[in-house]
Amino acid sequence: MDKETKEVAKVENRKPVKTQFEGEKTVSGKYYIPRTDIIETGKSLIVTMDVPGVKKENVNVMLENNILEVDAKIDFSPYKSLNPVYTEYNVGHYTRKFSVSNAIDTEKIDANLADGVLTLTLPKAPEAQPRKIQIS
Amino acid sequence: MLSFRTLETLLGLQEALDLARNAGFFETSTASSGVNPPVNIFEKNGDLVLVAELPGVKKKELNIEVKENILRLSGTRTIDYGKDVSYHRIERNSSKFDRTLRLPFNIESGKVLAEYKDGLLVVSLPHAESDKPKKIAIQ
Numbered sequence: 001m002d003k004e005t006k007e008v009a010k011v012e013n014r015k016p017v018k019t020q021f022e023g024e025k026t027v028s029g030k031y032y033i034p035r036t037d038i039i040e041t042g043k044s045l046i047v048t049m050d051v052p053g054v055k056k057e058n059v060n061v062m063l064e065n066n067i068l069e070v071d072a073k074i075d076f077s078p079y080k081s082l083n084p085v086y087t088e089y090n091v092g093h094y095t096r097k098f099s100v101s102n103a104i105d106t107e108k109i110d111a112n113l114a115d116g117v118l119t120l121t122l123p124k125a126p127e128a129q130p131r132k133i134q135i136s
Numbered sequence: 137m138l139s140f141r142t143l144e145t146l147l148g149l150q151e152a153l154d155l156a157r158n159a160g161f162f163e164t165s166t167a168s169s170g171v172n173p174p175v176n177i178f179e180k181n182g183d184l185v186l187v188a189e190l191p192g193v194k195k196k197e198l199n200i201e202v203k204e205n206i207l208r209l210s211g212t213r214t215i216d217y218g219k220d221v222s223y224h225r226i227e228r229n230s231s232k233f234d235r236t237l238r239l240p241f242n243i244e245s246g247k248v249l250a251e252y253k254d255g256l257l258v259v260s261l262p263h264a265e266s267d268k269p270k271k272i273a274i275q
Contacts, residue, residue: 038224039217046217050228052189052255078258082178082185089174089189116191116255 021095030092034072034118038098042130045104045122051094052116059118061111068098068109072118103128172233173209184239184261191255192228198252200259202245207261210234242267 021031034049051059051072058073072094079091100106103125110121178185188209190198198211215230217223242264249260 035227037215037217037226037228039221040224041221045224046221048228050189050191050255052191055254079178082180084176085179085184086175086177089176091176115193115252116189 018089018092020090020092023095025093025095029076030090031095032090032092033096034070034094036096044124047098047120047122049094049096049118049120050116051113051118053091054094054113054116054118056113059111059113061109061120063100063106063109066100066102068100068120068122069095070097070118070120071095172231173235175209175235175237180260183263184243186237186257186259186261188257189255190252190257193252193255193257195252198257200248200250202243202248202261204242205239205267207237207239207243207259208235209237209257 018032021033023031025031034051036050037046037048039046039048047068049070049072053074054072055075058075060071060073062069062071074091074093076091100122105123105125108123110123112119112121173188173190175186175188178187186207186209190211190213192215193211193213197214199209201208201210211233213231213233215228239261244262244264247262251258
């Protein structure tokens, strides 16, 4: 664990508000499961995730074998010069995986990060989109 | 008859149970319990720095007030996906929050700096000069 992570985490955390990721990671530091909404519109699936403190360049979205994996890292450097006196939440990276059906047009997945909210737009493949059938 | 000691023990037990329940230890959901929004407070060169995670909150919907040693943090987080959508999973929620914190010393309210970036609110709270201990020279 990084020195910084330890410093933020060492004070008793009375009310855990984030769910820690229990799997193994190759990077040191705590990992949390970001809170996520998944909604569906006629054209696409939209995945919205809360990843406060994450910068655009530290988000990694991967799609492999129909598994969509999001890995978002936070920057611990602002905490270096700070000494925790009262803490209510822990700070860590974010990770989450979803399996995606092949009804998704994987080529056209779009990601956007604003105000600590990551939005992934997964367009449906044309054959999976709703069609209105005209009666002739 | 209950002695004062017994009552105190019972009240202590009650308090411990409440604490355990509020800690979310028995919960498996990702939903939060307890204060909203949770804050971390740090010390830096004798001043305080408050950090809160407020993803998706608009700057104009955030309100910070400081008076003497009281800090009030209020705002609204609105999540609206519009009509004609179906929901598969909802873990994030719209919320209205209003928290008041008592700090250990008075704050120089004119010098408070608040920054909101990447969903993080960082408020620097400088120790008021008038509230700092004075060194007294011995005559």
